[in-house]
Amino acid sequence: xxxxxxxxxxxxxxxxxxxxxxxxxxxxxxxxxxxxxxxxxxxxxxxxxxxxxxxxxxxxxxxxxxxxxxxxxxxxxxxxxxxxxxxxxxxxxxxxxxxxxxxxxxxxxxxxxxxxxxxxxxxxxxxxxxxxxx
Ligand SMILES: [Zn+2]
Numbered sequence: 001x002x003x004x005x006x007x008x009x010x011x012x013x014x015x016x017x018x019x020x021x022x023x024x025x026x027x028x029x030x031x032x033x034x035x036x037x038x039x040x041x042x043x044x045x046x047x048x049x050x051x052x053x054x055x056x057x058x059x060x061x062x063x064x065x066x067x068x069x070x071x072x073x074x075x076x077x078x079x080x081x082x083x084x085x086x087x088x089x090x091x092x093x094x095x096x097x098x099x100x101x102x103x104x105x106x107x108x109x110x111x112x113x114x115x116x117x118x119x120x121x122x123x124x125x126x127x128x129x130x131x132x133x134x
Contacts (some may be wrong), residue, residue, distance in 0.1 A: 015088045017112045022081040029074050036067060077113075084113040096120050 087093040096103055096117035103117045116124060 011093060014108055014112045016085050018081055018088065022085060025074050027083060032067060034073055045112050046056060056094065080113045083115055
């Protein structure tokens with residue numbers, strides 16, 4: 001008896017998880033974009049004491065930087081999730097994208113969007129660190 005290499009029920013659960021996550025990441029990105037669009041508008045408030053203005057600018061700059069970081073993380077996550085979803089549709093979900101070996105179910109449970117087995121993911125990480133900046 002083979003130890004259930006393919007379990008359709010598990011795959012369906014993982015697919016649902018990925019889709020739900022994809023939706024929530026998309027929703028957060030939309031909210032973020034709406035928020036920054038609102039901030040781009042010039043603020044015409046009566047109060048223009050220089051000190052509060054300066055503070056506002058500083059706080060705004062910080063908020064913006066934070067927002068950019070969050071957005072970058074979300075976009076990256078969106079790409080990974082979208083790729084995982086594609087693999088589900090292709091029927092290759094659960095197989096490592098690089099070496100084709102099955103990804104251990106424990107890894108998929110912990111990281112439903114995993115498209116690489118652990119050793120390939122590690123190799124990729126090392127490459128990313130060494131290859132460094134574009
Ligand atoms: Zn692999």
